[in-house]
Each structure stands twice: as structure tokens, then as C-alpha cells.
Amino acid sequence: MTTSKSAKRIAIIGARDASPDGIQFAYDTGKLLGSQGAIVYTGGGAGIMEAASRGAKEGGGIVVGILKDADGKDANEYIDVPVMTGMGDLRNGIIIRSVHAAIAVEGAFGTLSEIAYTLGYDKPLLGYNSWDIKEVEKVENPVDAVNRIFELIGDTDS
Numbered sequence: 001m002t003t004s005k006s007a008k009r010i011a012i013i014g015a016r017d018a019s020p021d022g023i024q025f026a027y028d029t030g031k032l033l034g035s036q037g038a039i040v041y042t043g044g045g046a047g048i049m050e051a052a053s054r055g056a057k058e059g060g061g062i063v064v065g066i067l068k069d070a071d072g073k074d075a076n077e078y079i080d081v082p083v084m085t086g087m088g089d090l091r092n093g094i095i096i097r098s099v100h101a102a103i104a105v106e107g108a109f110g111t112l113s114e115i116a117y118t119l120g121y122d123k124p125l126l127g128y129n130s131w132d133i134k135e136v137e138k139v140e141n142p143v144d145a146v147n148r149i150f151e152l153i154g155d156t157d158s
């Protein structure tokens with residue numbers, strides 16, 4: 001679990017309630033990102049967030065969870081760095097401000113707010129079975145998602 005100061009920070013965003021396909025996509029994408037040295041950010045909870053966190057952890061990556069609660073009890077077991085905000089869904093802006101890019105997997109209204117932040121901050125955004133918004137580039141599988149997100153963020157140093 002070693003990363004450099006220039007490690008890519010990528011959010012995988014999505015809802016607690018997700019389909020088996022969404023869960024598998026999030027897990028596989030997290031695992032690929034972790035194995036390639038990315039720091040994976042999630043909302044730290046269940047569903048898509050937990051699947052992505054588990055994958056990233058099993059891939060050897062670092063997982064940051066930007067949590068809703070102030071006590072950290074909402075963190076899934078795969079979070080390496082819990083950030084307890086006590087802000088509920090208002091934490092979504094923190095998630096997106098912290099990363100170079102995001103991948104939306106399915107999702108409900110909380111995911112939609114994260115999508116809006118990502119687009120508003122002009123950060124690269126991919127979507128898998130997520131909201132149908134023209135600025136969200138659709139991807140069909142984890143390998144393509146990871147390859148494309150690294151292509152989009154390039155040599156970002158910040």
C-alpha cells in the first residue's frame with residue numbers, strides 16, 4: 001500500500017442500494033485502480049461505496065472514505081482513511097474537491113449531486129449505468145473505465 005505524492009485520486013460514486021451488476025463493476029474498477037496505485041475515494045458507506053472500497057483495498061490501494069457522520073460508525077470495513085464530516089450529504093462536495101476525477105456507478109439523487117459537483121468543477125467524469133447526462137461519458141466495463149480515466153487525467157500533479 002505505497003503511493004507517491006503524485007498518486008491519482010479517483011472517486012467512485014454511487015448509491016447504497018445498487019444492482020448486482022453495479023456492485024461487481026464498482027468492485028472490479030476499485031481493484032484495478034488500487035492495483036495501479038490510485039487512491040480511491042468513496043462516501044465510505046455501503047453498496048457501491050463498499051464494493052469499490054473492498055476492490056481497491058484488495059488491489060493494494062489506499063481507500064479514503066468521506067463519511068456522513070461525525071463518529072465514523074458509518075464507515076465500511078475497507079476504509080483506510082476515514083474523514084468524519086458530520087455533514088450528511090453535504091460531504092459530496094468534499095469528495096469531489098479531493099479528487100482528480102470520478103466514476104459514477106448507477107446512483108440515486110446523492111450521486112446526482114456528486115455528478116453536478118464534478119461537472120461544475122470541470123473534472124473528468126465517467127458513468128456506468130448512471131444518470132443520462134450528455135456530459136457524462138459512458139463506459140461499459142471496468143478495464144475501459146480505468147484506462148479512460150487515467151487517459152483523461154493525464155499527468156495531473158495536484
